[in-house]
Amino acid sequence: MSVEMLSVIGAAIAVSVGAIGPAFAEGRAIAAAMEAIARQPEAAGTISRTLFVGLAMIETMAIYCLVVALLLLYANPFAH
């Protein structure tokens, strides 16, 4: 297999596997926030703001995978 083919496969694996963990984590975070808002509707503003910041932190992992995939596809240091 050539380096290009391996890079494409590696990019696909990076994104698909790297999306699993953050997806579960964001699901858990949103479920917990929903429960908290249902218990305490008056704290919804604070909870949702903290939730957004937390989601951004969790999402970073998935975005790192995306960056790795993009580097493999478009700025591959091993090809050429």
Add this chain to the structure above:
Amino acid sequence: MKLQLHPLQTVVLFHAGPVPITASVVTTWVIVGILVLLSWLAMRRAQVHAGGWLQATVEVTVEAIADQIKAVLGADPWPYLPLLGTLFIYLVFANLSGILPDVVAPTAHIETPAALAMVVFFSVQFFGIRQQGLKGYARRYLEPNPLLLPLNLLSQITRSFSMMVRLFGNMMSHEFIIAIILFLAGLFVPVPFMLLGILIGIIQAFIFTILATVYVGGAVGATEAG
């Protein structure tokens, strides 16, 4: 719609001397011009009572941003409002400019998020030093243990990097997904995704600003961070 198949490549429009001027820089200039014009129009004849609708809109926006920053910082938001409010309003305009035909959002290229993240990085250090003095701010890097100094320094850099990559990745991948869907399925299928893009643009602007606020709050030693 212009399809750019290379997300890391930039379109150089012309050269101003030795400096290449890219399309996102020109878009940024246009956005800055629009914002300056709007602010000037709104505050040209500002009155305490009986101001115009534009003045009321600007006031409501600024007050809302100040409230959010106050809720995060737990301190007086006004010293930090010029930076953070400008950041938010510019990001909203920049992220939403991608909706216009033939305009690519400047945040969908990596330079603009990189510049904004660097602005936030240096502002955090500046606010921290201004609030606590050089010695007091430098001591924070040795807490809770001097052994953690490398990790504290590293976290300063990685969080700026992750801010940059988060904004860039979200905006760029959104344009990419629309382009791919346009290839796969006809004319009207991408429309819901473009509507989703409006939501994503505003949420990303909000997240970027809130994270910048949290970092500034951490540097100035505010009571509540997050």
